[in-house]
Amino acid sequence: MPVINRIAALAPEMKEWRQWLHRHPELEFQLPKTAAYVAERLREIGVDEIHEGIATSGIVALIKGRQDGPVIGLRADMDALPIDEITGVDYASEHDGKMHACGHDGHTAMLLGAAKYLAETRNFAGTVALLFQPAEEDGGGGEVMVREGVMERFAITEVYGIHNAPNLPFGHFHTTQGALMAAVDTAWVTVTGRGGHGATPHECIDPIPAITAMVGSLQTIVSRNLFAMDELVVSVTQIHVGTANNIIPETGWFCATIRSFTPEVRAMVERRFHEIVEGTAAAFGVSVEIRYDKGYPPTINDGDKARFAAEVAREVSGPEAVKDDAGREMGAEDFSYMLEARPGAYLFLGTGPGAGLHHPAFDFNDEAAPIGASFFARLVERALPAR
Template sequence: MPVINRIAALAPEMTEWRRYLHQHPELEFDLPVTSGFVADRLREFGVDEIHEGIATSGIVALIKGRAPGPVIGLRADMDALPIDEVTGAEHASLNPGKMHACGHDGHTTMLLGAAKYLAETRNFAGTVALLFQPAEEDGGGGEVMVKEGVMDRFGIEQVYGIHNAPNVPFGHFHTTQGPLMAAVDTAWVTVRGKGGHGATPHECVDPIVAITGMVGALQTIVSRNAFAMDELVISVTQIHVGTANNIIPEEGWFCATIRSFHPEVRDLAERRFREIVEGHAAAYGVAVEIDYDRGYPPTVNDASKARFAAEVAREIAGADAVLDDAGREMGAEDFSYMLEARPGAYLFLGTGSGPGLHHPAYDFNDEIAPVGASFFVRLVERALPVA
């Protein structure tokens, strides 16, 4: 695997960066330690400009090449998850209830490694915009950065990102042309009836019966309303109701996640969700409140940019280790907002076997960081060649 020699030499330093970040996880937009660490490293590297405080704690740093030219954006997310870590590693989280369980510490490290190399060599014509983003896991930091105008402000014309992928062979890249990851919507439904004694249900209006009816009927949206070839997932993930074995509760609530790719399918799912819940409420004599939140849009790669990124990945990983028609997955990613604003591509980079993302035993594989950093560098040098 032809990792760039200079970046291979940076591997021990990159491991130190990553493990420091892993020990100091922070959530959503509140990333003072993380963003401060990133800014300090960028100053050490001698990048041309550092713009802090974007989307509260995000950073955009600029590195200018040997000649004028276009601007290419490279993005890394920085936030962690509200999870208690169980890895037992020496570099385990020092912040209880917070953990880098999705590898954003590794993503940040890979982009920092690329930044150090690019600032040293500047073997490109144009400008690299390094986008260090907060709040990918919750809060939509990518959307906030776009709404704050980073694409126009810094003249970014194309944008790329990568995500680590446990249990994909080490050093293998996966992507696809067009839709890659799903839109994600979330629905919270509160159901109110009339509570009372479990021995006298005829004197009550039972929200439990209504909720179970709703949850069962919602599954028919996928099986009976959506075209079988249109990907759609509706999963009820929480039901909270009741306090004792002899009490019919006054109210309860449930939550669902809805994943889709196409706007018309997304609209269908919301319409039928509301119709089913409201119809069952009328049938069971309960009152309902529906809070239906449209979240991240689908992550859609530009076809030509995805092909280009796959070509670059083959230079790093070899032809047999790059799959550019890997298909879609139902996970979601707020890099989608950046791809709505500018053409680009998102890729997965295999880290080998181990616990999956969002698992309390997960830990980023430090050996993959030079591969990701080399990919970013070659992407820039190929996209912005020196004449």
């Protein structure tokens, strides 16, 4: 596997960086230790500019090549998850209820490794903008960075990112042209009836039958309102109602996650969700309050940039280890906002067998860091060849 020799030599350093980050997880936009650590490493590396405090705790660092040219953005997310870690590793989280269960510590280490190589060699014509982003898991830090104008401020013309993929073969890259990951919307429904004694239901308006009817009927959106060749998920993930075995509750609530790929399907689901819930409420004599939040948009790769990124990945991992028509999945990513602002591509990098993402036993495979860092470095050198 032709990892860049200099980056292979940086593997112990990337491992040290990654495991420090793993021990000190922070959530959402509040990443003071993480951001300070990354900024300190960037100063040691010798990048040309460091801009801190973007989207609260995000960082944009610039590395200038040997000649002038376009600006390429490379993104890594830095935030952790509110999970209690059970890995048992000696660098496990030192903060109860927080852990790097999605590998953002590895993403950050990979980008730092690429940054060190690029700052040493500068074998490109243009500028690299290193985008260290907060709040991917919750809060939409990618959207905030875009809204704060990073693309315009730093004249970024295209943007790329990687996500580790446990249980994808080690060193393999998967991506696709067009939609790669879904849009995610979330709905909360509060149902209010009239509570009372379980022995006298005729004196009550029971919210439970209404809620169960709503949950069942919402599944008809996929089975009866969607063209069979389109893709959609409507999953009710929580139902909370009742307090005792002899009390009909006054109120209850449920929530759902909705995953789709096109604006048309997204709009159809929102419309049918309201119609079904409100119609069922009227039939059962209860009142409802719906909060329907639009979340991350679909992650859509630019076709040309995805093909180019796959070519670069083949140089690093070999032609048999890269699949550029891997299809799409129902997960969501706020890198989508960056791809809405600029053409680019997002890829998955296989890290081999292990616990899945967001699992309390998950741990990033440090052996994958030189592969990801080499991909970033080769991408810059190929896209911005030095004259």
